[in-house]
Amino acid sequence: MIKAFSGFEVVFLEIINSYFYLKFKENNMYRTHNCGELRLADKGEEVILCGWVQRSRDLGGMTFVDLHDRYGITQLVFNMETNSALCERARKLGREFVIRAEGRVEERSNKNLKLLTGEIEIVVNEFSILNKSEIPPFTIEDDTDGGEELRMKYRYLDLRRNCIRNNIILRHKVALEVRRYMDEAGFIEVETPVLIKSTPEGARDFVVPSRMQPRTFYALPQSPQTLKQLLMVAGFDRYFQIVRCFRDEDLRADRQPEFTQIDCEMSFVERDDILYTFEGLAKNLFRHIMGIEFKDPFIKLAYNDAIVNYGTDKPDLRFGMKISDLTEIVKNHGFTLFDTSEFVGAICAKRCSGYTRKQIDGLTEFVKKPQIGARGLIYVKYEIDGNFKSTVDKFYSQEDIKRWADRLKAMPGDLILILAGERKTTLSALSELRLEMGERLGLRKKSEFVPLWVVDFPLLEWDDETKRFYAMHHPFTSPKPEDIHLLEEDPGRVMANAYDLVINGVEIGGGSVRIHDANIQKLMFKVLGFTDKEADEQFGFLLNAFKYGAPPHGGIAFGFDRWVAMFGGQDSIRDFIAFPKNNSGRDVMLDTPSTISERQLDELRLKFREEELL
């Protein structure tokens, strides 16, 4: 049975089944059943249903109305011959009117086997309109005519559509499953405050002005990072929280200014204890939500190997197509681009030597997009007859190119794609090109999942613009113990005790073993460019706490919205959040961010700068 459906369908059917017969059966005047509940076995029963009119059709002497609610759709039928007055009234029902209908369950002559209620209909003997509806701005069906902006403006109507509602139900199911697993593993869910202190954690903070203490601000947490560490100092031992986080960043399809994490922390553990615990969570979710078993431990890939082989620290391992470094073997043939590039790398697309000019041009356009950043694309076609045809034939003999092909393990019929330039950007462009080719060749199957741990990250990243180091994860991540001595002499070489869970090219979670020694934490702040005074002002609370017996600890946080979207088979997290924001961070339904009154501004003692008002 599981094989016949996609993971999402299995979940969906399960959800439907578990909610058909409400555990606490309603016993009120509105309804005896919901719109997804009645079956042939109920034939002859007198029932009352409530719901929204999806559609009505007049056929001969009959009027059919599809009544929908969260649970399903049931067909109502009105007969002109037996009750013409009622039928006339039914004909006037508009889309999305809310009605209450009483009638008898009958067997349908024209059965609809796509619907679980498709074998029956309700022959209505009375109905009342509970509320009228204006004509909705888009059709409330899976295949809607509503564009994104319109759907968001009327999100409450969008949420009435099965496909969106099912996403939200899936989210609920995943949250329940997370809580069950974490509880069984001894974790305690603790709420942490939403109004906290602004501390540099990577992204920009959202801030909230304080009325009671003018000129001061709270910040909304980018994550409860320091608070969960304090809970470890407090001896909670195992903490988790499904928690809202806020980051004032530029948005993409998989980013929202407010998003939800499964945030976790444990004491008296080393890296592998943490990975084991959360691999368990991941496997458990895949088992219960998707019906997929992972028997083997997840692959562990060092950050450096991920970058060298895939050009990214979040590789999609559903397919191979690794990057090969050609920098040295292509040099000294008079081809300036290769001679002067810091890095020349290539991937091999199997059985693509037949790519047309147009297809290659398309790929060239792709790599030249500003967000990808390559200057151009060089290709080699390994023809079926064993010859090479390339854009650089002038500079390289067939034997030269054969050496590249061997390095790439290319075979006749394959297409080699080469990019050259600065190392970091070229590797990242190759990563994008690899994903694009994987997509074109159908190698990124939605039903397949390849999780892996990326480990051994560098602790710090050098930023050329500001001429300083930044923490690659965050400032609380512990260096590998064997590298601590390098922190002052050669910070760039220090490796971190950090890890990410990556699934199908998406970073689902990340965390680290933390620093629990106040002196090392102080040193870390120093390396990050904080003076003692600044470190104390911003993180005094943490440094202080570390003086009172901080246990060794570490943890992880997962992007809950992303995880649910992945289970739901979509890239964008937006439709897995009931009321999301658009790409400019607006809630178009609430029409916010919006201005506040002069009085509110006065109370907060806030004033716009003159130039902002112009």
Ligand code: ASP
């Ligand atoms: N607080 C971190 C984050 O939000 C995750 C962690 O290290 O536990 O990325």
